[in-house]
Amino acid sequence: MISLSKAIACAVLFAHYASAAPAVSYSAATSSASVASSTSISASTSSSIVSVSSVTSSIASASTAASAPAASPTVPYASDDPNGILWGLNTDPDPQAIRGSLGATIMGPQNIAIDQQNPDLLAPPSTDAGSIQNAKWPFGLSHNRLQTGGWARQENIDVMPIAQSMAGVNMRLEAGAIRELHWHKTAEWSYVLNGSVQVSAVNADGQNFLATVSAGDLWYFPPGIPHSLQATADNPNGAEFLLVFDNGAFSEDSTFLVRHIYNLTLYGYSHGLQLTDWMAHVPKEVIAKNFQVNISAFDHIPGSELYIFPSCMSPSTIAGVALDYTPTAPPPDNAQAPEDPQGQVPSPFIFRMSQVSATQLSGGSVKVVDSTTFQVSTSIAVAEVTVEPGAMREMHWHPTQDEWTYYISGQGRVTVFGSSSNARTFNYEPGDVGFIPASFGHYVENTSNTTLRYLEIFNTDRFQDISLNQWLALTPPDLVKAHLQLDDETISHLSKTKPIVIGPQ
Ligand SMILES: *[C@@H]1O[C@H](CO)[C@@H](O)[C@H](O)[C@H]1NC(C)=O
Numbered sequence: 001m002i003s004l005s006k007a008i009a010c011a012v013l014f015a016h017y018a019s020a021a022p023a024v025s026y027s028a029a030t031s032s033a034s035v036a037s038s039t040s041i042s043a044s045t046s047s048s049i050v051s052v053s054s055v056t057s058s059i060a061s062a063s064t065a066a067s068a069p070a071a072s073p074t075v076p077y078a079s080d081d082p083n084g085i086l087w088g089l090n091t092d093p094d095p096q097a098i099r100g101s102l103g104a105t106i107m108g109p110q111n112i113a114i115d116q117q118n119p120d121l122l123a124p125p126s127t128d129a130g131s132i133q134n135a136k137w138p139f140g141l142s143h144n145r146l147q148t149g150g151w152a153r154q155e156n157i158d159v160m161p162i163a164q165s166m167a168g169v170n171m172r173l174e175a176g177a178i179r180e181l182h183w184h185k186t187a188e189w190s191y192v193l194n195g196s197v198q199v200s201a202v203n204a205d206g207q208n209f210l211a212t213v214s215a216g217d218l219w220y221f222p223p224g225i226p227h228s229l230q231a232t233a234d235n236p237n238g239a240e241f242l243l244v245f246d247n248g249a250f251s252e253d254s255t256f257l258v259r260h261i262y263n264l265t266l267y268g269y270s271h272g273l274q275l276t277d278w279m280a281h282v283p284k285e286v287i288a289k290n291f292q293v294n295i296s297a298f299d300h301i302p303g304s305e306l307y308i309f310p311s312c313m314s315p316s317t318i319a320g321v322a323l324d325y326t327p328t329a330p331p332p333d334n335a336q337a338p339e340d341p342q343g344q345v346p347s348p349f350i351f352r353m354s355q356v357s358a359t360q361l362s363g364g365s366v367k368v369v370d371s372t373t374f375q376v377s378t379s380i381a382v383a384e385v386t387v388e389p390g391a392m393r394e395m396h397w398h399p400t401q402d403e404w405t406y407y408i409s410g411q412g413r414v415t416v417f418g419s420s421s422n423a424r425t426f427n428y429e430p431g432d433v434g435f436i437p438a439s440f441g442h443y444v445e446n447t448s449n450t451t452l453r454y455l456e457i458f459n460t461d462r463f464q465d466i467s468l469n470q471w472l473a474l475t476p477p478d479l480v481k482a483h484l485q486l487d488d489e490t491i492s493h494l495s496k497t498k499p500i501v502i503g504p505q
Pocket residue numbers: 087088089091447448449
């Protein structure tokens with residue numbers, strides 16, 4: 001009897017596939033017939049068939065199926081609890097560790113501001129399980145390096161061990177201030193957050209480059225290419241930008257220099273090498289010989305690295321004692337690189353992403369820039385995503401590349417799923433860094449009343465993602481039904497193109 005019902009059900013499926021010649025042109029009507037016929041088969045006395053009957057009735061009515069206990073063929077149904085976010089940022093003055101019937105109030109001390117920002121850590125959805133490493137780092141928790149003319153703070157494996165493949169730096173330069181001439185073994189990718197920055201570089205063929213980029217634009221310096229950054233006065237306050245390096249152990253901070261020099265040799269980790277630091281650590285006799293000038297020409301080179309400093313006329317500021325410096329005018333946007341007999345670099349080190357129009361989607365927008373358009377950027381790709389209130393970046397994953405996420409505005413909720421029941425939900429705000437290992441399933445839900453804008457950054461030359469929705473739409477429907485017991489109406493809503501950002505519902 002069991003084998004007969006299976007045989008008939010399979011015959012119906014076969015008939016379905018035979019009639020639907022292009023497998024993608026799925027017919028809801030045919031599938032309803034297959035459900036109906038298997039239901040009629042199950043109207044028998046065999047106890048084994050009873051489970052088939054309850055399965056098919058659950059297909060017929062999703063709402064009644066939900067209340068039927070343990071009716072799935074081998075495991076109970078997933079919980080009906082919608083597990084929504086319990087409070088938004090600063091909307092609950094008294095956040096508590098309670099979700100439904102679980103948890104209890106906090107009786108000890110409480111950092112309310114942190115709990116307000118992290119509802120899904122304090123009162124996680126019941127779908128969270130197992131152990132996903134911490135995947136949130138607010139730049140606001142980073143030690144900041146304050147300099148005359150700006151500051152810099154970093155995220156790397158020291159503070160977020162899960163993020164092995166990329167590290168980030170948030171840097172600020174006042175108008176005219178300079179991030180000094182330097183280089184490093186990692187590539188450097190940047191997204192300008194505010195103001196404008198003039199970048200300079202020279203490549204191994206002696207070709208030079210000079211350009212000014214503004215908010216929403218990118219630069220990229222391949223490993224080892226010497227470069228500098230200087231804020232213009234487009235914004236009288238100067239500029240701020242995000243830097244991303246293709247190695248999670250990157251450190252800008254000389255506090256950890258000893259450790260990183262050790263590892264520079266062993267592991268190829270990379271603190272930047274500064275022009276002034278090098279010059280201060282070579283015998284002056286050698287420097288004079290190198291440049292073939294009188295040694296006195298180097299009487300005023302700095303005794304240690306500058307890192308970030310205001311542009312100035314007098315070198316006397318540089319030795320650590322600010323005597324009298326006169327800020328020069330910040331560079332104009334149309335400044336030209338010095339005449340170069342070797343010519344200019346063949347492929348620009350900047351990309352004006354702010355001028356690319358975003359692809360509009362039902363729930364927001366997306367701009368992807370990788371080496372297909374920004375040719376030199378062979379180790380970093382980016383998707384700039386906006387998600388409107390009530391919408392979400394769809395459930396997806398990136399096949400081979402980790403995602404280093406940076407939140408610019410709005411608030412987002414992300415569940416990182418890493419197989420074997422391991423899942424953890426995090427809440428993000430502007431200035432936070434997130435991290436999602438390659439192939440880990442995730443989504444980004446807008447949990448604010450404003451547009452959520454963030455960057456998905458990958459250590460790769462090509463942006464790639466897999467859409468759950470598209471995957472299911474392009475898989476034989478009966479196969480999908482066999483897994484998820486979806487009804488035809490739901491199957492018909494699957495999208496054969498990637499929704500990317502979807503909603504509101
Ligand atoms: C969004 O706006 C609604 C209505 O004003 C308010 O009740 C809710 O708390 C707001 N949510 C957030 C996350 O700010």
